[in-house]
Amino acid sequence: MLYRLRVSLPDRPGSLARVTQLLGAAGADVMQMTVLEQHGGRAVDEFTVSWAGERDIAALVAAMERSVGVRVEGCWAAGEVPGAAPELDVLGQVARDPGRAVATLIDAAPTLFHADWAVATRGGRGRQLVHQSWRAPEAPALPALTPMRPLAFAYEGDASGHGAAAPIGASWLTLYVVRHEGPAFHRTELERLGRIVDVALGVLGDRAAAKATGTTTP
Structure with missing residues (x-):
């Protein structure tokens, strides 16, 4: 199943790589990423991820928020991944x-x-x-x-x-x-x-x- 995650993270080198590593380690397959804003030392990004339907998506959110400085601002069903444009x-x-x-x-x-x-x-x-x-x-x-x-x-x-x-x-x-x-x-x-x-x-x-x-x- 596809989900959309809006994530706030520190705006510094390596933060985005750490978030994608967290997603992968938790078992999520990243399908798409969009940068929404960069302000005040933080960035807000949205990820579309594929997540096994039988697993509770709350486990993915919890895994993300265990990382220092990472906040999940929202998680909801994405429906389908849009094309490149x-x-x-x-x-x-x-x-x-x-x-x-x-x-x-x-x-x-x-x-x-x-x-x-x-x-x-x-x-x-x-x-x-x-x-x-x-x-x-x-x-x-x-x-x-x-x-x-x-x-x-x-x-x-x-x-x-x-x-x-x-x-x-x-x-x-x-x-x-x-x-x-x-x-x-x-x-x-x-x-x-x-x-x-x-x-x-x-x-x-x-x-x-x-x-x-x-x-x-x-």
């Missing part, structure tokens, strides 16, 4: 089928961000669901947001969790992505979410983006 696959699909651009972004967001589900809504408090990924609840308890830029929020619906929201172009469309396990969305993830949406709309061009999001152009 999963965003390119999404952008390619957007270009091939502009009419489903918003649906493509929503369907891809849970995989891209190791989350559980995503939806697109239109409007503020009286918002309307536009598209839902396959694991999204029928009536998600989402905050009434019309963000100017991507932001994180606490999800308090049928099962608590963490969410991220991003505007889709110059419309009243908002993309929400939610995960029920793991830590809050990191600012690096929020920036990546915003870039993916912006580039997808750029691929479409002004007229096609307006049509896909239900807005009009002069």
Whole structure:
């Protein structure tokens, strides 16, 4: 089974090698690593690891935290390992089928961000669901947001969790992505979410983006 681990460690030579050695010694196979931030003498990295399904993942977390200076900030199921550039696959699909651009972004967001589900809504408090990924609840308890830029929020619906929201172009469309396990969305993830949406709309061009999001152009 695949898991995502967010790990805080001292930002000094050898620390990353020590963490990967700890993962290997505990029996985890590292599939992917992403650097989220380096600040104040510490680094925050995320690892996607393969872990035998019959073993308790808590044992891996405990093994990591026995090392001085290492903190596991979150551990949750990863679903699947994305390819080397999963965003390119999404952008390619957007270009091939502009009419489903918003649906493509929503369907891809849970995989891209190791989350559980995503939806697109239109409007503020009286918002309307536009598209839902396959694991999204029928009536998600989402905050009434019309963000100017991507932001994180606490999800308090049928099962608590963490969410991220991003505007889709110059419309009243908002993309929400939610995960029920793991830590809050990191600012690096929020920036990546915003870039993916912006580039997808750029691929479409002004007229096609307006049509896909239900807005009009002069």
